[in-house]
Amino acid sequence: MEGPQIEAEALAIELADLLDAGRGFRAVARCREVFASGVEDHRILRLLASTLMEECEPADAALALARLAQLAPSDAQTWIDLSEARQRAGDLTGAEAAADAVLASDPQHPIGAALRAEALYLQGRYREAFEFLAPMARAPGAHLAILPIFGRLCKVEKKPWQGISPLEQALAAPHDAPRIALVEANFVLADLYNSARRYEQAWEVVTRANALKGAEFDPEAFESRIDAAIAAWNPSSVCELPEADAGAVQPILIVGMPRSGTTLVEQILANHPRVAGGGELATITRLVINLSRGHAGQPPLLEGPDALTPEWVQLASRRYADALAAVAEADPGEITRVTDKMPINALHLGLVQAIAPRSKVLWVRRNALDTSISCYFQNFGGANSYAYDLEHLGRFHRALERLVLHLEDVLRLDILHVPYESLVGDLPGWTRRILDFVGLPWEESCLRFHESTNAALTLSNAQVRVPLFTSSIGRWKPYAQYLEPLADALHIPHDQLSDL
Numbered sequence: 001m002e003g004p005q006i007e008a009e010a011l012a013i014e015l016a017d018l019l020d021a022g023r024g025f026r027a028v029a030r031c032r033e034v035f036a037s038g039v040e041d042h043r044i045l046r047l048l049a050s051t052l053m054e055e056c057e058p059a060d061a062a063l064a065l066a067r068l069a070q071l072a073p074s075d076a077q078t079w080i081d082l083s084e085a086r087q088r089a090g091d092l093t094g095a096e097a098a099a100d101a102v103l104a105s106d107p108q109h110p111i112g113a114a115l116r117a118e119a120l121y122l123q124g125r126y127r128e129a130f131e132f133l134a135p136m137a138r139a140p141g142a143h144l145a146i147l148p149i150f151g152r153l154c155k156v157e158k159k160p161w162q163g164i165s166p167l168e169q170a171l172a173a174p175h176d177a178p179r180i181a182l183v184e185a186n187f188v189l190a191d192l193y194n195s196a197r198r199y200e201q202a203w204e205v206v207t208r209a210n211a212l213k214g215a216e217f218d219p220e221a222f223e224s225r226i227d228a229a230i231a232a233w234n235p236s237s238v239c240e241l242p243e244a245d246a247g248a249v250q251p252i253l254i255v256g257m258p259r260s261g262t263t264l265v266e267q268i269l270a271n272h273p274r275v276a277g278g279g280e281l282a283t284i285t286r287l288v289i290n291l292s293r294g295h296a297g298q299p300p301l302l303e304g305p306d307a308l309t310p311e312w313v314q315l316a317s318r319r320y321a322d323a324l325a326a327v328a329e330a331d332p333g334e335i336t337r338v339t340d341k342m343p344i345n346a347l348h349l350g351l352v353q354a355i356a357p358r359s360k361v362l363w364v365r366r367n368a369l370d371t372s373i374s375c376y377f378q379n380f381g382g383a384n385s386y387a388y389d390l391e392h393l394g395r396f397h398r399a400l401e402r403l404v405l406h407l408e409d410v411l412r413l414d415i416l417h418v419p420y421e422s423l424v425g426d427l428p429g430w431t432r433r434i435l436d437f438v439g440l441p442w443e444e445s446c447l448r449f450h451e452s453t454n455a456a457l458t459l460s461n462a463q464v465r466v467p468l469f470t471s472s473i474g475r476w477k478p479y480a481q482y483l484e485p486l487a488d489a490l491h492i493p494h495d496q497l498s499d500l
Contacts, residue, residue: 008043015051022293024055024286025319031057035064040071049081056282058088069101076102076109083115087122090279095119108136110143117149126156137166144170144177144185151188160195167192183212187379194377199478206377210388217298217385219395225301226399230406232304233350238410241350242310243357247321249328251356252339252438255346255404256364257397258384259374261420264468265364266341267449268431274440276331280342283323287316287355288348298385301347308354317355337438344384346400349407349415360438361413363404366420368397368490369476369483390482394489424470 011034018027031048039045045068052061062085069078083098096119102112113136120129130153136142137150147167154163167189171182186209193202252269254262270277288300291307328335345352352359372393380387386396408415416437423430431446450468476483480497487497 008041008047011044012047015047019051019054022290024290027051028055028057028060031064032060035060035067040067042068042071045071049085053085053088056286058085059091061085062089062091062094069098073101074105076105076112080111080115083112083119087115087119092119092123096123110136110145114146114149117146117153121149121153121156126153129153130157134162137163141173142166142170144175144181148184148188151192155192155195160192164189164192164196179212179214183209184379186212187377191377194478197478202377203479203482209379210376213379213388215385215388217389217392217396219386219392219399222299222386223395223399225303226403228303229301229350229403232306233407233410235410237305238350238353238412241305241354242308242313243354244310244314244317245356245358246314246317247324247356249321249324249335250337250438251320251324251359252337253345253349253352253359253361254339254341254343254364255349255361256343257366257371257375257400258343258380258387259378260343260366260371261364261418261423262341262343264420264423264449265362265418265434266339268427268446269337269339269434269438271445271449271451272337272435272440272443273333273445274335275337275339276327276333276335278324278327278338278340281323281327281340282342283320284340284342284345284348284351287319288351291316299344299347302351305350305354308351313354316351320355337440346404349404349411349413353411353413357412359413361415362418362434362437363408363415364418364420364423367473367476368394369486369492370472370474372397372486372490373476373479373483374472390486391489394486398490421473424468424473427468 015027015030018024018030028051031052034044035048039048045064049061049064049068052058052064062082065078065082065085069075069082072078079098079101083095083102086092086095086098096116099112099116099119102109103116106112113133117129117133120126120132129149133146133150133153136146147163147170151163151167154160167185171185171189177185186205190202190206190209193199193205252275254265254269256262266277266279269275285300288302291302291312292300324338324340327338346363349361352361372390375384375387375393376390378387386392404415407413414437416434418430418434427447432442435442435446483497484494486492487494
């Protein structure tokens with residue numbers, strides 16, 4: 001027993017040291033080496049899985065968890081973790097199967113049921129998921145774990161009150177649910193009230209949800225970092241920027257604020273036979289974090305090009321090319337382009353210039369009030385700590401715009417502004433313009449994005465599975481009376497808020 005224990009502890013120290021030093025890619029490589037050795041020690045497999053998930057490598061984490069599940073098939077937690085890892089990796093069929101393994105031994109397991117419903121939801125099998133979960137959600141004392149996904153299904157099925165009632169009851173009852181569960185339940189309840197046009201109740205609940213989230217964001221510090229980046233990324237420094245392009249597949253970066261329409265743009269492009277949708281690839285953000293040795297701030301930001309040596313740029317370019325190639329290889333078509341829909345890559349366009357200078361960048365821009373309210377109603381993960389306070393949202397939005405407009409002037413990247421309102425108002429015209437910009441021929445199938453079998457693993461999943469709609473325009477108007485802090489941060493006069 002002592003030998004494997006020492007091995008596990010030694011590996012834990014080694015991986016922790018690598019991560020503390022900002023060498024996340026080396027930590028991932030080490031995890032892969034250990035896994036490839038055929039290790040079967042339960043503690044080591046769990047360590048590999050947790051490290052790989054932390055480093056945004058869910059497909060590799062799922063391999064470690066699948067081996068662990070084979071070794072301990074009766075351990076429900078392993079199957080739960082495997083379902084979550086597969087879901088994040090986009091293996092929705094595998095995620096469903098892992099959830100089914102939980103339910104095989106306990107058909108009423110709330111987390112297993114929630115994960116199965118989530119996998120069905122992400123596959124667009126909304127009615128099946130609703131009918132599966134409804135009996136458990138409607139039962140007296142329904143477990144809080146199943147109610148958020150049930151609420152989202154009720155919204156899709158246009159039955160918001162069927163989701164509102166059990167959530168209200170669960171949140172009103174005394175319980176010891178973890179804060180993360182309470183936060184998610186409140187966000188979903190607020191969204192359901194919004195769907196039911198109970199705007200006053202929606203605002204009360206969403207305000208509570210954002211306060212419960214407890215996110216920390218320093219707008220002054222972030223604006224100072226943006227100022228530093230604008231000063232450092234100047235024509236002189238950009239002229240001396242080392243460049244590398246290790247990939248055969250051309251990246252199409254779709255950037256902007258979250259909830260600005262980036263998922264819609266990706267789904268349009270991913271319906272082209274030459275394009276594979278990569279979703280929100282974490283590679284560029286991980287490169288920034290690694291380069292800064294873990295001190296890139298929140299959200300991560302490379303404040304200047306000084307650390308970009310030719311050797312590091314070559315290595316980073318290969319890392320990014322490998323990530324794009326993996327997406328392309330998973331698609332059966334003749335892929336020449338891969339989309340990277342990580343919105344926050346807008347902060348990293350200087351790095352993109354260095355490691356992927358052939359990139360085409362689509363900057364999706366939506367009305368600032370609409371975007372901000374859509375963010376305020378969402379429970380994000382990741383680095384979106386600015387999204388839970390109206391003033392913070394407005395200040396982040398303005399700072400991001402300042403940086404991207406500056407980088408557009410000094411970099412050599414091709415950047416196309418895509419106004420969301422114009423896109424939904426003239427889908428054929430803007431689709432043709434986008435395809436021309438990225439160098440692809442016209443494809444009628446791009447207009448039928450809602451028929452795609454590609455899963456959108458984002459908060460916009462249900463929205464991009466229906467034909468185009470314009471109801472998201474003017475999203476802010478029912479909440480105008482509450483938005484003065486946001487308007488102040490966006491430098492919008494208060495009298496514009498009364499224009500209903």
